[in-house]
Amino acid sequence: MLDQVEALIREVAATVVLPRFRHLNSDDVQVKAPGDLVTVADQEAERALTAGLTALLPGSLVVGEEAVAADPAVLRRVDEQGAVWIVDPVDGTNNFAAGKTPFAIMVALLREGEPAASWILDVVDDRMTVAEAGSGAYIDGVRVKTRTDDPGASLLRGVVARKYLTKDLRELAKKHGHRLGEVTAGHHCAGYEYPAVATDEQQFALFWRVLPWDHVPGSLILREAGGTVLHLDGSAYHPADSERGLLVTPNDDVWHTVRDTLFPGYEF
Structure with missing residues (x-):
């Protein structure tokens, strides 16, 4: 599952998000809320991720940023039992819309309301960070651990x-x-x-x-x-x-x- 989701995220980045970077028209960007933008890339990426993730895990639910913007009731799925995907199709949309970095695609899987796995792809740097509950965190396959001291x-x-x-x-x-x-x-x-x-x-x-x-x-x-x-x-x-x-x-x-x-x- 970890590898399959990673492959899906990379595919969406390559086919939906990156082709739009610095190639957005004025009609491709909308104001979702004051200071909060949404682009056609956000919307298309969320649709592609939703389709791919639910195919990987039939019966699962999805809480996507743009789905919640369209229907706030979708947010209540976070508390649902079973498998629930959390999707941010373009994190850092304001950066993306301005032609700046960083921006990322982020996905997490909840099981019975608790995080079970997560993926963050820094799209331009092509850096994938992955974690699975109880199994550690990895950046491009290399385990990462935080510092243990407090320097003041x-x-x-x-x-x-x-x-x-x-x-x-x-x-x-x-x-x-x-x-x-x-x-x-x-x-x-x-x-x-x-x-x-x-x-x-x-x-x-x-x-x-x-x-x-x-x-x-x-x-x-x-x-x-x-x-x-x-x-x-x-x-x-x-x-x-x-x-x-x-x-x-x-x-x-x-x-x-x-x-x-x-x-x-x-x-x-």
């Missing part, structure tokens, strides 16, 4: 996606961010940020709006690599969660250092 706040670099933070948390992050080594706005592509934490390119990523297609694939990969994925109150992340804040780091010690540095004394 001043040496930590990462992302704070402040756009969707509540006002009080946004102000605290702005006030205290200088105490960390470097805080960036990120690449606007969760499919890039999660593997970057797993490989120690960066040591944290903080999100607020955590829709399943953006975070289920990467969260399983990071946990299987040894990382920590928790809400800001320290509770575990579940695929049905949406707006509780999510901090991802290579280990528990870094998680506490980042949270307590950005939000000292705050009661979540």
Whole structure:
């Protein structure tokens, strides 16, 4: 199954997504919500992935970003028992539409509501990150493990996606961010940020709006690599969660250092 899904994702990338990159017409891009775009590549890729994934696993359900945009009731399938695919056909659509990288295709498989496997393809770099529950995480077939130490706040670099933070948390992050080594706005592509934490390119990523297609694939990969994925109150992340804040780091010690540095004394 892992290899079959990987092959499907690569096929969709090669035949649907890449041919559209930097070749979109004005009619190919629409505003789905303020600041949130959708392109013909998103729509066509999701249809192709949905058809391929349900053929691989007959009877399975699909929760795709564009399907939910068309019918919000589809999101409730995340809690269904059995096999449910989570699909982000083009993660980083705004980058893609602007002719910039990174952007990714992300897929995850839930079984009885829990992540069982996930795949992230960095489309332009042709880098595939895969994880299976209990079996580790791999980038292009090489096992990846997160760092196990905490070098201290001043040496930590990462992302704070402040756009969707509540006002009080946004102000605290702005006030205290200088105490960390470097805080960036990120690449606007969760499919890039999660593997970057797993490989120690960066040591944290903080999100607020955590829709399943953006975070289920990467969260399983990071946990299987040894990382920590928790809400800001320290509770575990579940695929049905949406707006509780999510901090991802290579280990528990870094998680506490980042949270307590950005939000000292705050009661979540």
